[in-house]
Amino acid sequence: MRVAERPEIARLPLFREMQEEQRERIFSGSFLQVFPPQLTLFELGQHPDFLHVLVDGLAELYATSAGRDTTMRIVEPVTSFILAAVVTDMPYLMSARTLTASRILLVPAALVREVVKQDCALMQATMRELALAYRDMVRALTDMKLRQSAERLGNLVLDQERRQGGTGRAQLRAEKRLIASLLGMTPENLSRAFGVLGQHGLEIDGATVRIADRAALEAFSRPDPVRD
Amino acid sequence: MRVAERPEIARLPLFREMQEEQRERIFSGSFLQVFPPQLTLFELGQHPDFLHVLVDGLAELYATSAGRDTTMRIVEPVTSFILAAVVTDMPYLMSARTLTASRILLVPAALVREVVKQDCALMQATMRELALAYRDMVRALTDMKLRQSAERLGNLVLDQERRQGGTGRAQLRAEKRLIASLLGMTPENLSRAFGVLGQHGLEIDGATVRIADRAALEAFSRPDPVRD
DNA sequence: CGTTAGAATTGATGTTCATCAATCATCGAC
């Protein structure tokens, strides 16, 4: 593994608190690999060989069933993914592909499981990471069950804007068709949903959205103070 | 805490592997409480005070947002719930109520967090429990996004039948309105979905369902070998 | 037993969203 990105990866919540010595074991057993865009990293049902850490680029986790498919998560750097499959040593429930050219740290799954057992700080971080991931999924499921499409989009926009500094502007980082799939709707309906939000305080220009009237957008989208 | 149910709780995956001494700490700091039916145990947004273990009865986890509400999980004994909120010490994302009269072991959240840090076996079990819970949520979300209502019901029936011994029969343990909410549909549409499944190998009589033609039911419901 | 309240079902209607089809942008290649 190259030296340049180690500090950044070591700063991840997952690896931050662990013993230096064990971290060294993890890193020296791993390798950083470059992938072209649109490459399948692994598929649903496969046995997990590696914990993945997206260092650079953009990746997508998606699920398929009976011919249909849906985006489950868009992974931005620097983040680890599919930790749950790795620690349980059970088949992937999602497939993954790169969206853009990406660099990914591949940590052998068996190594993760072994070091986790020996380093309590890593185990605690893993536990926390899984708990947070679980909570994210609870949010996504309630979002899906309780809100209709334009509301979901409104809350996604509000969420993105907050993460990007609360300046009233936000960039949509992925293609709209991906965002549509992530929100559980078709690209056509995403367009129409943006149209609806246009009447509720949102201005949109390509991949840039601007919250012109936050009160109106919030009144329409009804963000939940606890969940959102 | 009474003696009678201790062995059963100690056998739970969560508590099974931990040091006897620490388990004693957990148990002696906890108390078993009896609740009447339809009692709210806690509400979304509250700070988690206790890890709950349903010893006897039936409970429901549900989420609300903007006036609407939906069942997230039906908890059967003996199971712990809301572990993720407890270990992260973050507000509940779901509310809980008893469905029938229930006995619940209440383990102080702070005690759980403390003992988890000191007992690696408990931490490992917690990690595993959270990973499995996460995977369940992934399944539920893909189910919701990729399948339509009658298919979801078909897979629930197939799943229940498998859990109940694979005898071709299954009991629906909760009211149909709850099952409807769990599957993200209205009670009216649950009835109609049962009607549809009646033409695909399922016989239904009150709360009992019988799989008359498994091949037909599976052809219709398309269970996923990985996920279901 | 009948009574009655809540649940389940059934039918009629309306809303939300997907699908299909066409057109309009955008962007890289040459």
Place this chain on the structure above:
DNA sequence: GTCGATGATTGATGAACATCAATTCTAACG
């Protein structure tokens, strides 16, 4: 620049599902 491919948008239509309104069923209780 022009071309072509792909994504985004817009409109028309249809399918899935929710809602509303009656009944019918079920079970607890006097």
